[in-house]
Amino acid sequence: MAGSYLYLAPQLPDAIGIREVEYQTPLRIYSSDEKLMAEYGEKRREPVTFDHLPPMFVQAVLAAEDERFFRHAGVDVKGLARAAVELIRYREIRSGGSTITMQVARNFFLDREQRFLRKFNEIVLAMQIENILTKEQILELYLNKIYLGHRSYGAQAAAKVYYGKDIGELTLPQLAMIAGLPKAPSAYNPITNPERAVQRRNWILGRMLETGAITEEQMEQARQAPVTARYHTSRPEVEGAYVAEMARLAVADIIPGDLYTQGLRVITTVDSKRQEAAVRALREGLHEYDERHGYRGPLAEVDTGSLPALAWPRGDEAEAAPEDEAPQPELARQEEEDQEGLSNDVVAWLDTFKNQPAYGPLRTAVVTEVREDAAAMLLGDGKQAVVNWKDISWARPALRKGYVGEKPKQVADVLKVGNVVYVRPVDDKNGARWRLAQLPQAQSALVSLDPETGALQALQGGYSFAASNFNRAMQGQRQAGSVFKPFVYTAALENGFTPATIINDAPVVYDSSELGKAWRPKGSSGRFYGPTRMREALYRSLNLVSIRILRQVGIEQTMETLKEFGLPYDRFQRDLSLALGSGSLTPLELATAYAMFANGGYRVAPWYIDRIEDRDGHVLWRAPEVLRCDLPCADERARIAAEEATWEQREQLPTLLEREEVSLGNSDNGNEQPPETLQPPPVLAPRTLDPQVAWLMNSMLQDVIKRGTGRQASSLGRKDLAGKTGTTNNHVDAWFSGYAPSLVTTVWVGLDTPTSLGWGEYGGRAALPIWISYMGKALEGVPETSLRQPPGIVSVRIDPKSGLVARSGNGNAIFEYFREDEVPEQESPYNGGSGGSPEQIF
Numbered sequence: 001m002a003g004s005y006l007y008l009a010p011q012l013p014d015a016i017g018i019r020e021v022e023y024q025t026p027l028r029i030y031s032s033d034e035k036l037m038a039e040y041g042e043k044r045r046e047p048v049t050f051d052h053l054p055p056m057f058v059q060a061v062l063a064a065e066d067e068r069f070f071r072h073a074g075v076d077v078k079g080l081a082r083a084a085v086e087l088i089r090y091r092e093i094r095s096g097g098s099t100i101t102m103q104v105a106r107n108f109f110l111d112r113e114q115r116f117l118r119k120f121n122e123i124v125l126a127m128q129i130e131n132i133l134t135k136e137q138i139l140e141l142y143l144n145k146i147y148l149g150h151r152s153y154g155a156q157a158a159a160k161v162y163y164g165k166d167i168g169e170l171t172l173p174q175l176a177m178i179a180g181l182p183k184a185p186s187a188y189n190p191i192t193n194p195e196r197a198v199q200r201r202n203w204i205l206g207r208m209l210e211t212g213a214i215t216e217e218q219m220e221q222a223r224q225a226p227v228t229a230r231y232h233t234s235r236p237e238v239e240g241a242y243v244a245e246m247a248r249l250a251v252a253d254i255i256p257g258d259l260y261t262q263g264l265r266v267i268t269t270v271d272s273k274r275q276e277a278a279v280r281a282l283r284e285g286l287h288e289y290d291e292r293h294g295y296r297g298p299l300a301e302v303d304t305g306s307l308p309a310l311a312w313p314r315g316d317e318a319e320a321a322p323e324d325e326a327p328q329p330e331l332a333r334q335e336e337e338d339q340e341g342l343s344n345d346v347v348a349w350l351d352t353f354k355n356q357p358a359y360g361p362l363r364t365a366v367v368t369e370v371r372e373d374a375a376a377m378l379l380g381d382g383k384q385a386v387v388n389w390k391d392i393s394w395a396r397p398a399l400r401k402g403y404v405g406e407k408p409k410q411v412a413d414v415l416k417v418g419n420v421v422y423v424r425p426v427d428d429k430n431g432a433r434w435r436l437a438q439l440p441q442a443q444s445a446l447v448s449l450d451p452e453t454g455a456l457q458a459l460q461g462g463y464s465f466a467a468s469n470f471n472r473a474m475q476g477q478r479q480a481g482s483v484f485k486p487f488v489y490t491a492a493l494e495n496g497f498t499p500a501t502i503i504n505d506a507p508v509v510y511d512s513s514e515l516g517k518a519w520r521p522k523g524s525s526g527r528f529y530g531p532t533r534m535r536e537a538l539y540r541s542l543n544l545v546s547i548r549i550l551r552q553v554g555i556e557q558t559m560e561t562l563k564e565f566g567l568p569y570d571r572f573q574r575d576l577s578l579a580l581g582s583g584s585l586t587p588l589e590l591a592t593a594y595a596m597f598a599n600g601g602y603r604v605a606p607w608y609i610d611r612i613e614d615r616d617g618h619v620l621w622r623a624p625e626v627l628r629c630d631l632p633c634a635d636e637r638a639r640i641a642a643e644e645a646t647w648e649q650r651e652q653l654p655t656l657l658e659r660e661e662v663s664l665g666n667s668d669n670g671n672e673q674p675p676e677t678l679q680p681p682p683v684l685a686p687r688t689l690d691p692q693v694a695w696l697m698n699s700m701l702q703d704v705i706k707r708g709t710g711r712q713a714s715s716l717g718r719k720d721l722a723g724k725t726g727t728t729n730n731h732v733d734a735w736f737s738g739y740a741p742s743l744v745t746t747v748w749v750g751l752d753t754p755t756s757l758g759w760g761e762y763g764g765r766a767a768l769p770i771w772i773s774y775m776g777k778a779l780e781g782v783p784e785t786s787l788r789q790p791p792g793i794v795s796v797r798i799d800p801k802s803g804l805v806a807r808s809g810n811g812n813a814i815f816e817y818f819r820e821d822e823v824p825e826q827e828s829p830y831n832g833g834s835g836g837s838p839e840q841i842f
Helices: 002-011 017-018 053-066 078-092 100-109 116-132 136-144 155-163 171-177 194-210 216-223 242-251 272-292 344-350 479-493 534-540 545-554 555-564 578-579 586-597 636-644 648-650 690-708 711-716 768-778
Strands: 027-030 036-040 267-268 363-370 375-381 383-386 420-428 431-437 443-447 456-460 502-505 510-512 518-521 532-533 607-615 619-622 628-631 683-687 722-727 733-740 745-749 793-798 814-819
Touching: 017 431, 027 242, 027 555, 027 745, 036 242, 036 555, 036 690, 036 722, 053 171, 053 194, 053 267, 053 814, 078 242, 100 116, 100 136, 116 431, 136 155, 136 502, 155 171, 171 216, 171 628, 194 216, 216 344, 242 502, 242 607, 272 456, 272 745, 272 768, 383 431, 443 586, 443 768, 456 768, 479 534, 479 555, 479 578, 479 586, 479 690, 479 722, 479 733, 502 545, 534 545, 534 690, 545 555, 555 628, 578 711, 586 690, 586 722, 586 733, 586 745, 690 711, 690 733, 690 814, 711 768
Parallel strands: 027 267, 628 683
Antiparallel strands: 027 036, 267 607, 363 375, 363 420, 375 383, 420 431, 443 456, 443 745, 502 532, 510 518, 607 619, 722 733, 733 745, 793 814
């Protein structure tokens, strides 16, 4: 033995390396309050310390794998002798005689091929490891490294996969079940081979009795326990798959190497409360839109002739809808392992529709019985539910071109036994219940930013990432419609116009060389208001006024203003249709531009990664600080970079960063210092919009909420809201972009293939309700604030028809804001306060 040791030891890896082991752990993306949003990586592993492992679990593992672990020095001579006798007797290896220490040596340093030389190598390495580590450290390595089936590596990951709990929360029979997995994770798997798993579990319980770890009463009670294991996916704490994918791609540009095994933790700027509110508001808004346009029928129909009858569920048997729907796996299918404990009759029904996908809050169900005022359904998890008439009565049949048929009079007009449908949970003053649903055909995107820094607060790029991973918030370029008008009005204010300037809202015809014919733009209502103040024209969203403003200011001058907002002006048509929002923007681009109205004129860039940490919590990369500055900024180089950065450059992370390689280091080695944090230089947010112009535009956009197309938002009861609706030709795109001074949010609704949403689906009807629902939750507890009025702004009484300063006797006078050097002249005493100056009408 001594000779073998001296011969083999120099040829083996240095066991001292076991101190520096790094587990392959997945990449995890978190919200700003460190709630899990997504996990990326083939292996599910959550390393834990020995102190975190329940003593009963340690006893179960030792009883199954190495009873004398704490008494031997890495090699169990009795076990090796037994293995040798079995080899001689049966001419094959039946039990390897390996101790836990030898298994650690094999798992970390050797291959899996069964050879006699490898066994000797295991012995040598095991002896070295025993001299380096304590028994507790060896067990910790073993129970964090071993494969336990279904992509789970280590005891903690196995507890989460099979039982959805922490290892410390498991019962004795559950602990014994996991302890039986190392020998053969497939053969003794409680999900795929429950009978053999029970046999293995009961054998381990018997061994625990023999070793004195449990009493006979505990053993008998544990042996009678049913199999409760089923597959649990890695469920996020907050749903943010679109944001997580953005972060994953951005991290790849910052951190070198394999991202999915280093255990990186990416902390985003996303607020979990606001993110959850965004997802819920977007989905609810799409369902409301979808229900307005009729029911398209069941997902499938099942032949129920050969299926057993299921009794109508009693009140205590009906599955209630969850009051607060927890984040669900983005794509859920009814798996066979979920059917444990269900009756054969229920399983027979489930088998007919188990392959139907379920997205987001939608759950698949099959109709088992229909009554006049309700339908009984079997959900995909084997539980029964009752859906009442009030949650079915919306389902008028969907017809062509957005029309709907007659309203149904009873449940049988909508559903029949064997229909496979979607249901979704709803919760209102009447309580939580299930409602008939369908996957919406329309899509939506919501982006919410902190206007002070550009930090992303919430983002949802569609109804479901699993249904479509196309991120409409970042990638969906759609015509902006009237939500674009505030930028045209800003150009006007920069070029001599005031909120009281009179513009004529009247029909106009332009010769269009591009179209080869005359262009006759019109308003959505078909009504013309004649001479109209610019403030009123904005909150009424008058198209012809916007066109006249753009024509008066000039396209080139307006493009300069768009450049100030950081908008991608190179993509826009250089004609008068620009006034109506013919240019295409993404919701993220639009929200970022609107942030300038909310913050007083500072151009911020959107960002969404706050920091990147290694597995030990050391910060590898931290986002650059955002510094607001008035041009010219102190740092000339940074000022030029901030002014000249294109939109594409600002989208990339790290923003304005001269690329440096990040070394992950090895923080497990006590002799090395933690890796140094890389933080790029500060990013400047230059003021590119005059604060007086920004304040006047904010004032005008507040009127859109108070008395214009966005007045439905007044239901939030706040006085600090501002925004603008937008709808494109033929109701193809519906928008609302608005803000409070502390939060800016943009919502888009449309179909992925540009098609009409249907008559009447304006931005105020399709998009604004989503914005209201989200902002109501997002601004809870946030006090009302107002944009600080800059010096040089004065309030003057004017005549509302002429826009001129009102005479003292004018009873119709209203207050309006102006820059000091742009206060209009006083109205003529001869027009009675009803006329207008020809010089002011365009």
